[in-house]
Amino acid sequence: MVQRVAIIGAGVGGLASIKCCLDEGLEPTCFERSEDIGGLWRYTDSTDGGRVTVYRSIITNTSKEMSCFSDFPFPEDFPNYLPHSLLLDYFRMYAQHFDLLRHIRFKTTAVSVRKHPDFAVSGQWEVITETDGIQESHVFDAVMVCTGHYQEPYLPLASFPGIETRFKGRYLHSQGYKDAEAFRGKRVLVVGIGNTGGDLSVELSRVAAKVFLSTRSSTWLFSRVSDRGFPLDMVNNTRFKHFLDWLLPSALMKWIMFRKFNSWFNHANYGLASTKSSYFKVIINEELPFCLLSGTVVLKPSVKEFTESSAVFEDGTTEENIDVVLFATGYTFPFPFLEESVRSLFDNNRSLYKCVFPPQLEKPTLAIIGLVQLTGSVMVGSEMQARWVTGIFAGWNKLPPASRMMADVLKKQPPVKRNPSERQNLKLKFISYTDEIASCAGVKPSVLRLLLTDPRLALAIFFGPCTPYQYRLVGRGKWSGAREAILTQWQRTLKPLRTRVVDDDSNSSSGWCWRCLLALPAALMVGFLFSKYPRMGWSSQAGSQL
DSSP: OOOEEEEEOOSHHHHHHHHHHHHTTOEEEEEOSSSSSOGGGSOOSOOGGGOOOOOTTOBOSSOHHHHSBTTBOOOTTSOSSOBHHHHHHHHHHHHHHTTOGGGEETTEEEEEEEEOTTHHHHOOEEEEEEETTEEEEEEESEEEEOOOSOSEEOOOGGGSTTTTTTOOSEEEEGGGOOOSGGGTTOEEEEEOOSHHHHHHHHHHHTTSSEEEEEOSSEEEEEOSBOGGGOBHHHHHOBHHHHHHHHHSOHHHHHHHHHHHHHHHOOTTTTTSOOTTOSSEEEEEOSSHHHHHHHTSEEEEOOEEEEOSSOEEETTSOEEOOOOEEEEOOOEEOOOTTBOHHHHTTOSSGGGSBTTTBOTTSSSSOEEEOSOOEESSOHHHHHHHHHHHHHHHHHTSSOOOOHHHHHHHHHHTOOSSOOOTTOGGGGEEOHHHHHHHHHHHHTOOOOHHHHHHHOHHHHHHHHHSBOOGGGGGSSSTTOOTTHHHHHHTHHHHHHGGGTTSOOOOOTTOSHHHHHHHHHTHHHHHHHHHHHHHSOOOOOOOOSOOOO
8 A cells, every 4th residue: 555655846746746645645745856836837047957947928828727726726816828927826825725835845856766676566666865965765655756848958959960060159948048138139040839939939029130930840820819809728628629529520620620720810821831731730829920920030941051150941041140049949858867677668658558657567656747748738637647646546546457558558659759859749639638537537527417417517518618627526536616616717717807897798698508508409419429439539639738
């Protein structure tokens, strides 16, 4: 029986893991190498120590209602999309409310995590930590690794001939970027068009002499402001749309998706993407199209090579007098503290059972939390993982045999191994993945059952946003406030916007209620189909979000 659990990292996943351990009666000890909680989201001006943090101007890509811990909503007056300072405030509220800080040892680094000599029998781990230069050895019954996938910058300099030998300007990874001031008046080349590359290009365009953005892949853009001004993820991540995605042919869904993208602006005209693209990515950025339209950002293809002061591109064009090259090329996750025999069991998250457990371990006492990229909030996914894992550690839940876990892993392996920075391999559909882990944890709500017992709630769950509160309606950890949180989620969404009230009846909910009532027969049929033909579709398409 697991009792003492080591948790490495006090970011989002670490805080959720501490809380879930306490809920299951376990004894968590969290080791955090810095002096505070928040992980990636605790911004500092310093780049010393190798700690990865967000840049100063970042705003979340997922809204507060879709990103909160499932039994702790954001304050209603918080904006829908949050700067890092408010997100960190929320983490502090969560830690204080559930009394988590006393379980964290700050300024303590996990140096080594190794199997105990009798691991095959006990499943225990030897954990060596270091505080102020003094090392200490511990024995734990289980370990939860919560360091995420932003660990070490991926800087593929070998793929850019001349950058190290000929180029006289400055180059750096986006990890070292804090704000745009150091780039004022410079000609900057940004390499990589993920969410970070897009954001930094837009910000640099306000102070730089010129910004060039180099990309090798087709990229579709979404705005955080969606239909009728509501947050994108609240409109897109619904069980109804998830059902249509399951029901309709993939070619038709792809056509609908491309049509939606191009309804904002024609991506081919901007050189971003074509409907003929077989491999593509989706990023969130409202401002990049205008920067391209106004010429403050110029889109370029892949870099072929660098000379002393210029960049030569694959299409034969050259941009002269480049002062700075900023690589937004992602991160790798090496887990250096894990012993090699354990690390070799998984080379990416798809080598893990449900992206969490190394299936070949003799005992299921090691869990990797948060090593997943969803088309929704990773906070929600991390908390769901932690709830499932701690149930297994507590003994009331079980994993299937190793052979079944390996079969599941092999079935979901991506067909082509891409380079380490491309987190496309990590991207899973938000509802598919969270529902799958919720089913494993016994906390997935039944729409069909709710239609018979609480139709109003069932319709809100099926046609409304798939907010985290849905996973607190049933099972272990059931929260009495979940129903109310779901039925009032739109009020909390609109609350921070109504700082000036105007007389308008267009926001009346009566139309929505009538549509839901008319859709009740269809919802009953859908509930029946899902109960009779369960299917969890994993996809690598679309929507990297923070």
